Amino acid sequence: MRKMLAAVSRVLSGASQKPASRVLVASRNFANDATFEIKKCDLHRLEEGPPVTTVLTREDGLKYYRMMQTVRRMELKADQLYKQKIIRGFCHLCDGQEACCVGLEAGINPTDHLITAYRAHGFTFTRGLSVREILAELTGRKGGCAKGKGGSMHMYAKNFYGGNGIVGAQVPLGAGIALACKYNGKDEVCLTLYGDGAANQGQIFEAYNMAALWKLPCIFICENNRYGMGTSVERAAASTDYYKRGDFIPGLRVDGMDILCVREATKFAAAYCRSGKVSVLTDRLLLFPPHSYRTREEIQEVRSKSDPIMLLKDRMVNSNLASVEELKEIDVEVRKEIEDAAQFATADPEPPLEELGYHIYSSDPPFEVRGANQWIKFKSVS
Secondary structure (H helix, E strand, O other): OHHHHHHHHHHHHHHHHOOHHHHHHHHOOOOOEEEEEOOOOEEEOOOOOOOOEEEEEHHHHHHHHHHHHHHHHHHHHHHHHHHOOOOOOOOOOOOOOHHHHHHHHHOOOOOOEEEOOOOOHHHHHHOOOOHHHHHHHHOOOOOOOOOOOOHHHOOOEOOEOOOOOOOOOHHHHHHHHHHHHHHOOOOOOEEEEEEHHHOOOHHHHHHHHHHHHOOOOEEEEEEEOOEEOOEEHHHHOOOOOHHHOOOOOOEEEEEOOOHHHHHHHHHHHHHHHHOOOOOEEEEEEOOOOOOOOOOHHHHHHHHHHOOHHHHHHHHHHHOOOOOHHHHHHHHHHHHHHHHHHHHHHHHOOOOOHHHOOOOOOOOOOOEEEEOOOOOOEEEEOO
8 A cells, every 4th residue: 555655646746747847937927028129221212111129929939939940950950861861962951041931921921922942941831831741852752742752942832932943033933923913903912032142143133123113012032141152242243232233122131130120121011012012122131051161250150149049039038028948848849849750751651653743733634644765654643
């Protein structure tokens, strides 16, 4: 009887101790919201820009923190899988740019549209796909968001048009999506993203011209991380004021490492476009993750002063919107989610060869597709 009582006592004491940190977090009186000053945007052809103060609620702050940590951990895991040669081909990562993809999503509606270049994993997640689907796509498995056929550069979701591999080619497509929004009379905008490396492409300036002429609800966004394929912006562009490149299109230069700056600038630009005015060009200045062509001092300065996740974390803790312990719990949960997704992405089977011709058209009856020679046939199923 004594042994039974002792065992029950141990179980009860263990049960009471396990959620102690959660009880402590729940019992603490956190602030519901806090007001923060944010960096003023540089303006082009605008009399006023986004606000220089903004309110962050505790609920939004926790949501942003979880999303940013998920993108960071997902990209670090993808980097690991790539180095292990489990992910093959191209793999363009966005760790260090989390404030951009999460902040943009926070500033628009789910019914709005977004198209980007090949650094697309973060946007794929914020537009609604799971980490499991993204990592499985990177490893070329059936459970991937494009059935294992798209890889790093070709992921899609509702109102998200990829992931595009040709440098700058997505910009005219984004203008076309904005034209469809206007033509159909929908109160929607299209966010069209490209990097500083694509900013000198002629087709981008053609898209600016058409968007301005037709007053399309298109927000052109240059993700300026200061290097295009290892070439610094100073060596590639006569003018690095990308937010002025549209000339006749109003522009903003935004701190792309601050999620609140990105959110408020996006809200401002979206409201401007919805009002029927001309498109907006924004330049989000990003300090990007380490590469061999960056100096050690540059990398250390970015990590110590400009990490977007640390900036948000410090704001929330210092303003009593969250505790360090609560955010650590989120970190643990995110890491487990990423590990579980990675397990799935390495165990899920690859698509069979007979599915090579599938999904060519969205709603056509099945038909045969010729293979590498006339005797090889594949069936195409929508």
